[in-house]
Amino acid sequence: MSLNCNEINVVLSELNLEGSFIQDVVQPGYDTVALYTYGKDGARTILICTSQNSCRIHETRRKIVKNDKPLRFMECLKARIKGARIDSCRQIGLQRIVQIELSHGAERFVLYVRLWSNAANVILCDENNVVVDSLYRRPAKGEVTDGLFTVPEEKPSENRVWQVRTFDDVQAEYSSRFPEGGTLSFNQKIDIWYGEHAETLSREALLVQAEKWYSSSKARMESALERLLKKQNDFSQAEQLRHQGDLILSNIHLISPKAKFLECNDYETGRTVRILLNPEKSANENAAIYYENYKKAVSGSESLLHDIELSKKQLEKLEAQYAEIRNEKNPVRIEQLLRRNSTPK
Template sequence: MSFDGMFTHAMVNELNTTLKGGRIAKIQQPFANELILTIRSNRKNQQLLLSAHPNYARIQITDQPFENPAKPSTFVMSLRKYITSAIVQGFRQLHNDRVVMIDLSAKNELGDIHAYTMIIEIMSRHSNIFLVNNESGKIIDLIKRVSPENNSFRGLLPGDTYQLPPAQDKLNPFKAAVEEFTDSKTAADIRNKFEGIGLDTSQELASILSTQGDPITFVQSFDDLVSPNTAKQEKNNKLGFFPVEFKNTTKIVGYYPTLGQLLDNYYLDRARVDRIEQQTKSVTHRLSIILKKDRSKIKKLEKQFKQTKIMDEYNLYGELLTTYMSQITRGEKSITLTNYYNNEEVKIKLNPELSPSENAQAYYKKYRKLQNSIPHINQQLDLANAEVNYLDSVIASLDYVDIEDVDGIIEELEESGYIKKKKKNRRRKKKKSVGERFTTSTGVSIVVGKNNIENDKLTMKLAQKNHYWLHVKDIPGSHVILESSDPDEQSIVEAASIAAYYSKARESSKVPVDYLQVRNIHKPNGAKPGFVIFEGQKTILVDPDRNLVEKLKA
């Protein structure tokens, strides 16, 4: 289900129940299109996420951690000036549209109370977040500024009078009469007639109508259905999120106690990958250029290596020309001689300007040149292939690491010389522990490396030789250490599932994972970070399991 007007309706009710009357304690903008308001409500800090992302626009309470950027944006500075310590008077929805208004009251420097409205418009690439002065109706600031040349309908700059988005002239389903629903024949009819009803909701209502059901009852009881412990994630060909149970068109996958937790689960990977892409766009572009050059180099080297296969022919030609030199006349362009190794006739091209002896020496020279090039070609192939495998593993790791692990990967690339080192802040950095820790259901500790430098430290320096090492078979992934010399079968399965989850095979099933004791792991001299060799491993097939990973986190 999309974040349509019906889902917005349910979310506004949840936000009023949880945050109404709370006080804004902190304002931050961790990413370009996302705002976090930390609201103190019922003696608890809650994070309200407002996202104007073109693909993931939404409003929700989130439990996900967000780091505060070192330098606040202009938008955040404006918000901090006007609504720090503001009281949340309530949340409102514009009819049944995807527009949510947060009513705020805040004191200025003189202690006078002023009213403001924070507005989030959830409209795909046109999504935006505004702070509006209620007394003047003017926009104080907004997260996406749009020049008049790109928007002729309304002003989208600070100081402009706030205007609502263009009206759709549709009916609010929560105020519609029975006959207005029964007049609709198809899901498309319902979407065209009613405001804020997305594809999935319209298909459910159309299905109710087709079975002589009562769509009005479904709509009128909607608020009662969205109660604690009934928010759910459902599947209708593809994974989606739904505020109530759609009995006719979907299959239930999982239940969540709140809509916020439902969205956290649904958007976790999608938003994470997008944020990582934002942070690493220039880095991945740089790596893709290097990879392109390496792959082109490998093709050329392989072509050169194929040419070395004819060097034995050159050696043979030199031998035959030397043996039968008395039969060769200067000025000939070719000669056919008998190969005394197999008695077959061999036609040999000659340079008519060279003597028979010089022709023989020319073939010996070609032979020696190709022979001498083999070690160099093999060495360059090994280096190029090692670099491709390493960079592939780094890029792959961006698909499964968490957002807070990106800095470690960038530092790894800086240390390896692939990107320029940025000027470091002089403030002393806190020492970070190596890897992320988990505990199996039987009490055995697990450590997971989150980049190749951590992988090396874990495997080659920190892990005990009798502990067990796990890694997905032939696929980029994290090194996983199971801190036991004699682990039980359940611990091995759980550690393997974690290894599969922190790998490029995260979305696959029946993933092969190798495991063996650390004493059997070796790192070749000069090998890239994270590269090891081993033998004597066993292999187990497991499914990556996010719920298990969350459950076992230390």
């Protein structure tokens, strides 16, 4: 479950980030960014997570594991806002969009953190809201370099009351483990709770992603197989093409110049048949066309058999891969399987 609007406000009020400086930026994964800050309350590590069902921003005391290779968005943030001062940090209305205004020498930036489970993103803009870069690049929304980020209007609060969770179980279990003891801050409770439930929440989100990958892949493969089978059916008429060429040659005497068709008796069936002709070509040339199409059909039919068998095996492999993902309990392993089976964007 992602943080609701009132929980975000509690988190931000405890963080009190105004006047702090961003000392470093680390991106441990494709959906998470950590800002290392230092201010009047000392050093803080601010975790921003955009994972579905786990969208949140809060202080963390957990070690942030660096990715094996530097990721694009992290490199951009390091180049632009490392060393920047946080001039303000607030939520826009109750819309779960955190606006962090930054100054870095003469430059001004705004970091927007949108914590929507179905469309979360982290977007760095200049002072005119022109996008410098974003965690997820979404051209349709203008969330790409040089796009214009539209800041939503601050709407009045809805009638629905969003409750701030108390996490009493976390308080009871963990308060004695912290050196300062006593009541845990909301940020501490959030950090602990999501740390304990991350695997369950991540697995659910990854399975939704896996289902989309499976459905789109299966539809694409089945469509390709259907096209191959249709072509195979067309090629199954190959013998008829050769026979029509034979009929043309054996009935040349019936073909008048510029004739558009030949009507003759089929010596195999005893029936009268009509064969289309190219009026611009001779009888021998028309027969040659039918023989050539016959050869192409026979050759194509042989290669089609291989393609059809390959397509069927790919569908079987897809079913096995999806079953493996659904049966996997470890979300890290699920992510690895998805990464292996899909092209990163």
